[in-house]
Amino acid sequence: MNTLDVAGKLRGAGLRPTRQRVCLAELLFREGDRHVTAEKLHEEAARDDVRVSLATVYNTLNQFTQAGLLREVAIEGSKTYFDTNTSGHHHFYVEKTGELFDITDGVCLAQTPQAPEGMEISRIDVIVRLAERR
Amino acid sequence: MNTLDVAGKLRGAGLRPTRQRVCLAELLFREGDRHVTAEKLHEEAARDDVRVSLATVYNTLNQFTQAGLLREVAIEGSKTYFDTNTSGHHHFYVEKTGELFDITDGVCLAQTPQAPEGMEISRIDVIVRLAERR
DNA sequence: TTCACTGCAAATGATTTGCAAAGCA
């Protein structure tokens, strides 16, 4: 995906393609599925000699999420992960390292639970926690 | 469950039954399954005229969790939830209110995913997020 | 008595926000 595409993608999402948004979007979307924290993306940008403040990385990730370009992943603990794959899928989480990656086999629920009165299911998250084999 | 039982339960878990631990344990375990945050449990203790510092509530919840009396539940966002039901089961999460409760129908995965080389599954968390029906 | 536990306040870590300066349309 080149710079023009990214700019278009941002415009399409209603986001002005500023230098920092374009750079971050390239980092996020040039490879396949990615799972990043704000901190990691910030470091990565720094490595690429892209000057972006950490605050802007946070703001940008939130804007991308609101725009539907990213999805937040629910993990207990302090850090928030963002996933470039916004379609419904589940995750492995390596407890020791904090790594997060997609489950590729077609894991799904045997039955969809019944939502309580007046409520509807907005999303189902499945996290499979992994530990080293003893 | 009365005070004596609670004290026994704590001793059984290797925890000295101090006043604050006993009080908190009573709040947690006297009813059925509960899902609390440190903040909420602290308020609840205050309402019962139990003097406990918030720091102690945090420490106690962590100790109970380590002792296997509680289970931490993974929800995205800032707050940590503790569940008095430590057996494998899944949750509904009401996005608007932050409420958390058990899924009672027997929802489970259609197939257990294959853990990667050298890893084993330590736990599977399923969170069904609920929104108000439009 | 002795060592674990508690409370307070200060420290921490992740994330957000206010506001002036800079950038895009």
Place this chain on the structure above:
DNA sequence: TGCTTTGCAAATCATTTGCAGTGAA
């Protein structure tokens, strides 16, 4: 030019920690 973004530093929120005082055995 005019409104949007950015960067910085300060603010916030949930949680943890250091340490002196308190309590259980």
